[in-house]
Amino acid sequence: MTETGTAASSAATSLPEPVRQRVLALAAHALGQLPASDIPAPLRRFASFAPAKRAKLSASVLGPILETDDHFRRLAAFQVRREHPELGDAVAEGVPVPAADPVEVAALAYLLRPDDWEQHVAAAAQVPVESPRADDEAVTRLSDQLDQARTETRQVRERLREQVNELKAENVTLRRKLNEARQRISGLQSDLELRTTEAETADERVDAARAEVERELRKLRARITELEALDYAARRTAGQEREMASTRTRLLLDTLLEAASGLRRELALPPGGDLRPADTVAGMEPEAAPMGRTAPDDDPALFDELLALPQVHLIIDGYNVTKTAWPNSPLHSQRQRLVTALGALVAQRRIEVTVVFDGAELSGPVQLNPPRGVRVRFSPAGVIADEVIRQLVRAEPPGRPIVVVSTDREVAESTIKLGARSLSATSLISRIARA
Template sequence: MTKRAQTAGGADELPADVRAAILRTAAEVLGSLEPTEVPVALRQVHRFAPRRRATAGALPLWTTLTLDDGFRGRVARVWSQARPTLADSLVGTHDGVDDHEVAELAAGSAAEVAVGAWLLRPAGWEDLLVAASRALAEQGTVEGGVPARTLEAAQERADRAEADAAQLAARLGVALVEAEEARSDAATLRREQRRLRSDADRARSEARRALGEAQADRVEAERLRVEAGDLLARAMDVERSAEAERLVVRGESRLARGLAETRVRLLLDTIVDAADALRDELALPPVGLGPADLVAPSGDQGPAPRRTSRGRAATDPALLDDLLALPHAHLVVDGYNVSKSAYGELSLADQRHRLVGALANLAGRTGVEITCCFDGQEGPRRTGGYARGVRVLFSVGEIADDLIRRLVRAEPPGRVVVVVTSDQQVVADVQAGGAWAVPAETLLARLTRL
C-alpha cells in the first residue's frame, strides 16, 4: 500500500464534500441518540440546533469520529442502512480488490464511495478512498466553469464563517444566560431588601410594644411600692399594738406569778407551822447527825467512766478498730470533711462516690452501722443509695455539722457513737454529747488497709 493510501484517512487528505457528507451523517446520528448515549466530547454539540451541528460542531464531530470507533461504527451502520447495495459492495471487498475493481467502484459515485470506505473501512479501504478522491478530482469543474478547488475553498470559508457565527451565537447565549442570572440576582436582592425592610418594621413595632410594656411595668411597680408602703405602715401599727399587748400580758403574768408565790409561801408557812406543832406534840428529839454525816465516803461514784484510748493517739487506726469492735457501734462520718482531705482534686460527686464505696467495704468487713452526712441544698430530704450498708444523708436547711450533732443527741445513752471529723468545733460538741471523735486521717488510714 502506498504512503498516499496510508494517509488518505486524515481530515486534510479528504475532499471537502466527502468530509462534509461524513459530518452531516454524523450530525444526524448524534441528533437521534439519547442523552445518556452521547459521547462526552459531543454533549455540547448535541445541544446545538440540528442544522448547526454539522457546521458549528465540525471539529469535535470529526475528532470523535477519528478517535471513537464506537461512535464511528454507529454512524457507519446508519449510513449502511440508507445505502445497503453500496455498503454490501464495499464490505464484499474484505478479501482485497485489485486496481480494476477499485476503479469500477469509484467510478459510480465517487463521493458516496469515499464516505462509505472511510466509515466502514473494509479491507483495502485506503485504496478505495484514494481512487474515489482521484475520481472526484478528475470530474473537473462544477456548473458555470468554476474549478472544484475554488468551490471547495469557498465552501471552507463558508464553513469557517458559519463556525464563527456559531461561536458568536454561543457567546451571545452565554451573555444572555449571565444577564438572566444577573436579573434573577437583582430580583433576589430586591426580595431580600423587602424582607429586611419588613423585619426592620417588625423590630421597630416590637420595640414600641416592649417600651409600652416597660412603662406599664413601671407604673405597676410604683403602685405595688405604694401598696407595700401601706402594708408596712399597717404592719408597724400591728407590731406596736402587739408590743403593747405583750407588755400588758407581761405585767399580768408578773402579777399572777407574785400571787402564786405568795400562795406558795403561805402554804409553806402553814406546813412548817404544822410540822413544828406536830414535832412538839410528838416530843421528837433533835437530829443528832447532819446531812454531811450521812454522806457515804465512797458511795457516790459520779458519772459512769467512759472507755479511754489507753494512751494511744487519736490518729491510730487501731483505736478506731477497737471502737468499731464494741457492740452496736455507730460510725458517723462528716462526708465532705473526709472526702476533701483524700480526694480534693475530684468533683464533689466523684468524692461522694469514692468515699461511700470505701465505707461500704468497711461496713461489709466489720458489720458496723455507718452513716455518712453531706451538705445538701433546699428541698426534700434525700437518702443516697451509693453502696449497701451505708446510710447517706444530705442536710436540708442546715449544714452537715448540725445534722451530725442531732444524730449524736438522738442516740440513747450508753451506745458507742464514733464521729469522724477534723472540725474541732464539731469534735467539742459531740464529745460533750458523749460520743467519740476521731480525725479524718484515722479513718482514711483504716480505709487504705481494706
C-alpha cells in the first residue's frame, strides 16, 4: 500500500501542465455535485462557488488532496465518468480511442486509474507544444500602435490635466459664489425672521385689540339688553300693579258685599228699625253662643262651610296632599289625580283654587293638564313650595277669605299669622273622596 501511494504521488507530481490543469478542471466540476459529507473539510468552502471560480481558487488545495486521498479521487472519478460516459468507459476498460485528445484521455486516466493510466500520462507528455513564431511585421506594427497609443495617452492626459485645472479654478469660483450666496441667504433669513416676528407681534396686538373691542361690544349689548328688560319689566310691573290694585279692590268689595248679604241672611235682620213688638214681651233670654267654630280642622262640615265663604281662595300644598293620599303612586300620577279631583270641586263650588308643587321634585319638563279653574304653580329653583304659598297669601287683599290646605305645622302657623285659615290635608282628601 505504501509503494502504491509512493508511485502515485511520483506520477502525480510529474503530470504535464496541460494534463494537470485539465485534471483540476474536471475534479472542480465534480466537487460541486458531491454531497457535503463526501467532500474533505478543506474543500467544503469551495463547493458553493461557480465552476470556473471553484477551479481557479481551489487549485492549490484540490491538487494535493487528489494525490493523497484515494477515496475522494474515486468519488470525483465516478462523477467525471457520468459526465463523459463514452470516453470515460473507453479509458476505464483500456479501449484505445485514437481520435481523442491525449490530454483529455490522460486526465481521465489519472482520475479513473486503469492499469495503463501511466502510459496515457506519458503519451500526453510526448505531445509537442506548439510555440508561436514571432512575426516581425506584426511586432513592428504593434510597436507602432503602442507608440501611437502612448502618444495619444499622453495627449489625453495633458488635456485631462488642463480640464482638471480648469475645473479646479471653476470649483474655486463656484465655492466663492456659493459662500457669498450662503451669506446673502443667511442675511435674508435673519431679515425674514425679524419681519416675521414683527408681523406676529402686530397680529397679536391686532387680535388683542379686536378681542378687547368685542368684549366691550358684548358688555354694551348686554347692558342694552338689561336696560331694555328693565324698561319692559318696569312698564309691565306698573301695568300689573294697576291691574292688581283694581283686582284687589274689586275682590275686597265683592267679599264685603257678599259677606254683608250672607250675614244679613244668617242673622235674619229685619228690613228696618231696631225695636219690634215682640221685644216688649218679658221673658228669659238664652245665653249667647261662643263666636266662631269649635270643630276640628279635619271636620268635613267645617271644610264645606269655609268653601261657602264669598270669594274664598283655596291654596293647596300639592305634594303634602298627594303623598298623604296616594303615597305609592308616581309623582306625575299623584299630580294629575289631585288636579282632576279639584276640577270637580271647582265645578261644584265656583271657587278659586291654586295648587303649589315643590319644583325640587321635578326631574324634567312637566306634562300636566289641569282642568279649567285650577291654577297650578311649581316653585322656582332655590325656592321651596312653602315660601310660594306664603307669597300667594301675602298677595291677597286684607279681608279676603283664604284657606290653606297643608299638614305642615310651619306652613299652617305662618299663613295663620298672615290672616289665612289652615286646614289639614286629610280634610281635603275626605272632601274629594265624598265628591
